Amino acid sequence: MSRHSPDVWIGDDAIALAREGVRRVAEAARRAIAARGRFTLVLSGGNTPRRMYRALAADEYGIEWGRVEFFFSDERMVPPEHPDSNYGMARETLLGHIPIRPEQVHRVPTELPVTEAARAYEAVLRAVLDPKEPHLDFVVLGMGPDGHTASIFPGSPLVTRDFTSSEPSQVTRAARSYATEPLSAAVLNAPRPPRERVTLAPYIINQARQVMVMVAGEDKVAAVSAALESDAEASEIPIRAIAPDNGLLSWLLDRKAARALTNAPF
Numbered sequence: 001m002s003r004h005s006p007d008v009w010i011g012d013d014a015i016a017l018a019r020e021g022v023r024r025v026a027e028a029a030r031r032a033i034a035a036r037g038r039f040t041l042v043l044s045g046g047n048t049p050r051r052m053y054r055a056l057a058a059d060e061y062g063i064e065w066g067r068v069e070f071f072f073s074d075e076r077m078v079p080p081e082h083p084d085s086n087y088g089m090a091r092e093t094l095l096g097h098i099p100i101r102p103e104q105v106h107r108v109p110t111e112l113p114v115t116e117a118a119r120a121y122e123a124v125l126r127a128v129l130d131p132k133e134p135h136l137d138f139v140v141l142g143m144g145p146d147g148h149t150a151s152i153f154p155g156s157p158l159v160t161r162d163f164t165s166s167e168p169s170q171v172t173r174a175a176r177s178y179a180t181e182p183l184s185a186a187v188l189n190a191p192r193p194p195r196e197r198v199t200l201a202p203y204i205i206n207q208a209r210q211v212m213v214m215v216a217g218e219d220k221v222a223a224v225s226a227a228l229e230s231d232a233e234a235s236e237i238p239i240r241a242i243a244p245d246n247g248l249l250s251w252l253l254d255r256k257a258a259r260a261l262t263n264a265p266f
């Protein structure tokens, strides 16, 4: 799956997971701010990340919020006030509770039609990233029971192209470049509602300095095994396309989700 094997951390429950997630985000923020003066943090939707956002808002580590820029791994095409909005969820749990300016939050413009919103988000990312070093500092991801991550679902065109160059006719990972790869894509028919979404593409997630996948709960057992201990194609288990080129990949699991792993560090 990964060119570097992921670091797998297993905690007792979803609360322990959130606590560890906060610790890692805070540490990465400290380093990024010391090195480059800012920290680019990509948030996801879902219940597992949500717990961590609440814990982050408690601000135990004194993160320099004024130097953090927030992005979203994906967004459902609903207004910010809608209960399905990932931005709305992040605002309610985290962004509305910390000292930041509105321009630090880069939300997907869901008031536009979905293809235009994806294009606009692409432009936002390109305006912020350095083309020579297009590395987001930290991407938080969840995973659904079908192995989807962000809004990259099984069968998505974003994961049907080859990532390991086993098929010479397809675009290989090495040939991909920041100039030509889409960073953001419109999803028109997600298998669960809302069907229209915007998602980051695996390419830009894999350029990140650090990617942290957070998964908790019994309903994720099969997907966790398929993601970490099978040869499934990314077209079937999309999270298998997440393998940072040079960054760190870590998985934070609770005991329930990790139950069927055979090589787990229990």
Ligand code: 6PG
Binding pocket: 044, 045, 046, 047, 048, 049, 073, 074, 075, 076, 086, 141, 142, 143, 144, 145, 148, 149, 150, 151
């Ligand atoms: C979304 C999310 C999605 C989520 C997973 C896991 O907008 O739907 O970004 O990828 O992270 O579905 O969600 P749970 O943690 O709720 O299982």
